[in-house]
Amino acid sequence: MGEATLYGLCGAALVGLGLFGLIVHPQPLRKILAFNLIGGGVFLLFGAIARRGAAAGFGGDPVPQALVITGIVVAFSATALAVALLLRLFQETGQATLHLDG
Amino acid sequence: MSLALDVLTIVAVSAGAFFFLAGTVGLLRFPDALSRLHALTKADNLGLGLVVLGLLFQPEGLFAGLKLITVWLLTLLAGATVTQLIARTARPGGAQE
Amino acid sequence: MTDRPLALDIGLAFLVLGVAVWTIAARDTFAAVVGFVAFGLLLTLVWARLAAPDVAPTEAAIGSGVTGGLLLGASTRLHGTQTPAPGEKPGAILRLAAAALCTVVSAGLAAIVLLLPEPAPTLAPQAATNISATGLGNPVTAVLMAYRAIDTLLETVVLLLALVGVWSLAPDRVWGGFPGPRHHADPDGLLPFMAQLLVPVGLLVGIYIFWVGSVAPGGEFQGATILAAMWVLAMMAGLVDAPAVSRRWLRLLLVAGPAVFFAIGLAGFAMAGAFLAYPEAYAKLLIVTIEVPVTLSIATMLALLVAGPPERALR
Secondary structure, eight states: OHHHHHHHHHHHHHHHHHHHHHHHOOSHHHHHHHHHHHHHHHHHHHHHHHHHTOOTTOSSOHHHHHHHHHHHHHHHHHHHHHHHHHHHHHHHHSOOOSOOOO | OHHHHHHHHHHHHHHHHHHHHHHHHHHHHOSSHHHHHHHHHHHHHHHHHHHHHHHHTSOOOHHHHHHHHHHHHHHHHHHHHHHHHHHHHHSTTOSOO | OTTOOSHHHHHHHHHHHHHHHHHHHOSSHHHHHHHHHHHHHHHHHHHHHTTOTTHHHHIIIIIIIIHHHHHHHHHHHTTTSOSOOTTTSOOHHHHHHHHHHHHHHHHHHHHHHHTOOSSOOOSHHHHHHHHHHHTOSOHHHHIIIIITHHHHHHHHHHHHHHHHHHHTTSOGGGTTOEESOOOOOOTTOHHHHHHHHHHHHHHHHHHHHHHHTTTSSOOHHHHHHHHHHHHHHHHHTTSSOOOOTTOHHHHHHHHHHHHHHHHHHHHHHHHHSSTTOOOGGGHHHHHHHHHHHHHHHHHHHHHHHHHOSEEEOOO
16 A cells, blocks of 8 residues: 555654654744644554555544544644643733743 | 546646636735735635536536535635635725724 | 555645644744644545545544634734743754654654554454444444444543633633633624524534434534534624533533433443443444434534633623
8 A cells, every 4th residue: 555655654754843843842832733743643654554454345444543533632632721721821921931930 | 428527527627726726826926915815716716616517527416516516605605704804904904994 | 545646645745744844844833823724634635545534524623623723813812922032942952952853753653654564454354344233334433433432432521621621721700701702793794794604504514424424424523523613603703602611501511422421331231231332233323322412512512622711700
């Protein structure tokens, strides 16, 4: 399955890109974005494995696909909580940074 | 018969793709937000309409064709509304009512 | 889907990576968020190419749509605070070290992808042989609601816990109040007009996608997201106000889905001998009985997660 390996490699690259953004950006909102990129990469890895498992008349193995759907929903709930925490931090301190002095 | 339908599909979808391309060129080359919005909506609505028209020639059944047309109409509605909203804030006087 | 030419896939993969690089490298946070939304929509195309017609709409709706809306709202509120102070930006050494680490991680994952066993192990044959017992036609829905129903139950609980976490961030004086600012509907305005046209259609489409998920691509999460989006649109257009988080009907609506799911799970002990086991004759009926309140609950949870913590006090 050529496209499964291709998108699997794409997912591996996305995990690395997201990890770089997570480490390098000081702003929390950019870190949340990078974290979602890591999530997208991991889901693509699952998708590649699912595509390789095509059998019995299905285009892909349905179990990893269902896991990805669950993962997308859970990633959204984590992002929503993280964004709410960030906005509350901004409300309290007037800045949106993790490097608070004093 | 199916060859003729396939040719019609290819012609219509290619014309639609050309309009998408024209809209993207307008997005990149026009000087300000309002003219870019103009290029985008005119080109993309007609582009999507031609793509949907091309796909209607493929035999998928009445229900699938109606779904495609519904997609196009919903995109028209969303695109028109969002364009108006963006244009109101982007015009030189700002978002005065 | 075998032996398709790879040119489209190569182009799409490069486009996905390019937009991801843009999301990381953009200076302006708003531009990065827009890049992220585009990234999500391109991922939807990738899922379609990976023969996953249930994952693609979920990625478009939740991964790109709701998450993008949330992040756009946050980036607008935080506008002006997003330029890092000079002392905060990492130096060249940290960047090089991070790049080296990330390259090692990516290379490791790429090696795993290239060294995956051939022939690929798969559960598809077992999913196919047992699907007639569930009464469903969509294998992914069968996995979500029958084979791995415990995961779906816990997922709804996780969403609920995230919502409770978001609500707990309200300041004391607005505790239990109304989420978000009050949007006023200009009667001749554009957004109320579009909402009045779109919400009925959206509700119909959402219910259809939920209902058809038992035999075709679709399902409760995709349908629930569309219903949630219609509620958020109505709130943003000012047609309805966000409900106060202390309202009992709202809390009952939120808990109904997980509660029914859990109750039917417990009943599985009596009916078929294990938690969340369905007797074969009633499997489809039980699954639909679970799915309807779960869809409503998840739609409510998603809409309220977008609305955020309370900001206006109960009078």
